[in-house]
Amino acid sequence: MPGKIGCIDAVFPVEWQNDDSEENMKRSAGADYLGVLACLLVLGSCVVDVAGAPCETDDNCPAGQYCSAAGTCALGEGGGRDAGSRDEGTTDGGAQDAETPDEGADANDFDGGDGGRDGGDAGRDAGDGGRDGGDAGACKDECPAKGSAECSAGGVHSCGDLDQDGCLEWGAVTPCAFGCESGKCKACQPDCAVKAKECGNDGCGGSCGDCTKPPAPACVDTKTLRTYNSAGSCSGATSKCTYGYTDSRCLYQCTAGKCADNSLTRAFVTPVDDRYLSVSAGASGETFACGTTVLGPFEGRAGLLTKFDPAGQVEWHRVLGDDKDDEFNSVAATPDGGAVVAGSTASFGVSGRDGWVAKFKSDGAVEWQYRFGGPNDDDFRAVETTADGGYVLAGGTNSWGTGRSDLWIVKLKSNGAIAWERVYGGTDDDAAAAVAWTSDGGLVAAGRTASFGAGYKDVYVIKVKADGAIDWQKAYGGGGDDEAGGIVQTADHGYAVVGSTDSFDPGKGREVFGLRLDAVGALTWASTAGGSGDDEGFAIAQTADQGFAVAGSTASFGAGSYDAWVLRYKTDGQLTGQRAYGGTAADRVYDLALLPSGDAVLAGESSSFGPGNPDAWVMRLNPDGSIGPDCPAGFASDTEAATAKPAVTVTAATGTAGSSYSSFGATAAPAESFMNIATDPCAQNP
Known part of the structure; x- marks a missing residue:
């Protein structure tokens, strides 16, 4: 009768023969092969199924099937009817004898010795060929019902007789993009729970996940x-x-x-002259900027301090001064949310100008203020907090030391009292412009020296111990006028210095001068950048990628006679970015502070915006140096400064540490409060 061969019925009709002739076996096998081939060509896949074909013995069934007691082929290794079962009355499962010597039936045959296919007793039961659920051919259901489905790890799987052995089993897991529920893949991600993050789009208006x-x-x-x-x-x-x-x-x-955009510009806009000279960022996102102003009931210039909140809005302004010129040159945010400022005063000094320091609380109230100095002019140019809760001041003094002026460092306790004070330098003009507390508990200061070095003035860097004793001191420069404006200790415990020079490109004005030093002051690299006009660097900070951001001013590039200038360097000194900022008049920046977000805050002065000439000016830049869209076209422009690696002369300085004896005393400079004297220059000048 016709059989079911391949995946379709009766692809080739086959008349099953009740004999074991070689011709019949070839015909059966060939028909099965052609049926499979036809299925592959027609359907692309195939499951061979000849279950139900008539048989007398297992030999009449394809590989992987056996001849059941019903006389039809069935899937599995049943070990059922053999040639012996065709003998009348033979039900003992006896093996079909294979005594034909030319067929090679020996010890290597199927049954390991007698040539029989079933090993001698492979009948289904004791003699009746019945299907016993406990024998080797039995199977068990692995899943509850055909067509049912359950969720599994990563997806869903269905129940069915997939291998057609008469028993049910689980199929392969189908992945679910948005999870499985009640045996089905979810169509999309459900709405996020309260306070859960939501981002992207999965067809349901958003998907929950890590954003x-x-x-x-x-x-x-x-x-x-x-x-x-x-x-x-x-x-x-x-x-x-x-x-x-x-x-x-x-x-x-x-x-x-x-x-909207992070960047901003803010100006302390008054009809009089104002400028910010320093900026510092606090631990809670607040920013302080200090400088000078003529605003107020004072006869001369006064010290100006402004506190900005994290959004750039003014929290308060404070102006300190009296009947003569007083100024704040440097500010450092303090851990208590306040700030300490340092500068000079002519109103409260013993004679001439004296160094001046004031501590402000977070609300702008003056906590304490002191003056330091001798019979001649003295001033502080830099202040920093120290790890012991105190402060360090650096500048120049004409009252003590061996030269016309000496570099001056004063260490204060947390209450403003003097811990120690020292002077450093040679027989000529020496002073500090920047100072930093170092990881070993000491201090490093940078400025200028005319006492040592190769030129008229050289960059002067001095490293001292916690008690003020000298670790090392060196001068760096060429044959002209070189000086430092900023210094920072680097992550590898070396130092990066920025300033200005006219030693290496005569006739083209001043250039930004960068130096990289190791822990003992040895020069690692030096770099210059500039154009045809005067360009200067005043501040430097190390960025998260171990490079450097430099702030200064340029007369070579930009829209005005001077523009604020920001340069970015790799750790090896390669210049990677440079941009000028400003209007059509003179705009400068003197300091820079980096925020944890990577934004940069700059402080300086602007004559392009507002009625003052100049006005105190702060600017916040995005990490890539961009500024908000409110600023007019041309406000920010990329520059193309020429760069070089100059041959810098390094000279060991031989000055010794001397003592200074300040006429230390408290001052009572009145603090005036001015609220909301600030505007956005870009928004006011579209």
Whole structure:
């Protein structure tokens, strides 16, 4: 009768023969092969199924099937009917004898000795060929019901007789993109639970997941300073930006339900002259800028200090002074949320100008203020906090030392009392412009020296111990006028210095001068950058990638006679970016502070905006140096400064540490408060 061969019925009709002739076996095998081939060509896949074909013995069935007691082929290794079962009355499962010697039936045959296919007793039961559920051919269901489905790890699987052995088993797991529920793949991700993060789009309006790496900063957590992108939403007048778990203020403004650009510009705009000379960032996102102003009831210039909140809004202004010129040259944020400022005063000194320091609380109240000095002019140019809770001041003094002026360092306790003070230098003009507390508990200062070096003035760097004793001191420069404006200790315990030079490109004005030193002051590399005009570097900070950001001023590039200038270097001194900022008049920056977000805050003066000439000016840049769209076209422009690696002469300085004896005393400079004297120059000058 016709059999079922391949995947389709009766592809080739086969008449099953009740004999074991070689011709019949070839015909059966050939028909099965052609049926499989036809299925592959027609359907692309095939399951051979000739179950139900008539048989007398297992030999009449294809490989992998046996001849059942019903006389039809069945899938499995049944070990059922053999040739012996065709003998009348033979039910003992006896093996079919294979005594034909030319067929090679010996010890290597199927049964290991007698040539029989079933090993002698492979009958299904004691003699009746019945299917016993406990024998070797039995199977068990692995799943509950055909067509049922269950969730499994990563997806869903279904129940069915997949191998057609008469028993049910689980199929392969089908992955689910958005999870499995009640035996089915979810169509999409459900809405996020309360406070869960949501990002992307899965067809349901968003998918839950980790969204901790937004592409561009626009919102900041005012406690952790972590930034978030504009995918966050703003909550109306509170200017809060909601992103994931964090609600935080928008740094710049809230526009169309989203936080706008981080960058900003702020100016202390008055009809009189004002300038910021220093900037420092606090631990909670606040920023302090200090300088000088003519504003107020004072007869001369006065010290100016402004506190900005993390969004760049003014919290308060404070102006200190009296009947003569007083100024704040440097500021450092303190751990208590306040600030310490240092500069000079002519109003409270013993004679001429004296060094001046004041400590402010977080609300702007003056905690204490002192003057330091001798019979001649003395001033502080830099201040930093120290690891022991005190402060270090650096500048120049004409009252003590061996030269016309000497580099001056004063170490203060937390209450402003003097811990120690020292002077350093040679027989000529020496002074500090920057100071930093070092990881070994000592100090490093940078400035200028005319007492040592190769030229008229050289960059002067001196490293001292915690008690002021000299570790090492060196001069760096060429044959002209070189001086430092800023210094920072690097992550490898070396130092990076920036300043200006006219030694290496005569006739082209001053250039930005960068130096990289190791822990003992040996020169690692030197670099110059500039154009045809005067260009200067005043401040340097190490960036997260171990490179450096430099702030200064340029007369070679930009829209005005002077522009603020920011340069970025790799750790090896290669210049990787440079940009000028400003309007059509003179704009300069003198200091730079890097925030944990990677943004940079710069402080200086601007004559391009507002009625003053100049006005005190701060500017916040995005990590890539970009500025907000409110600023007019041409406000920020890339520059193309020429760079060089100059041959710098390094000279060991031989000066010794001397003592100074300040006429130390408290001052009572009145503090005037001016609120909201600030504007956004870009927004006011579109």
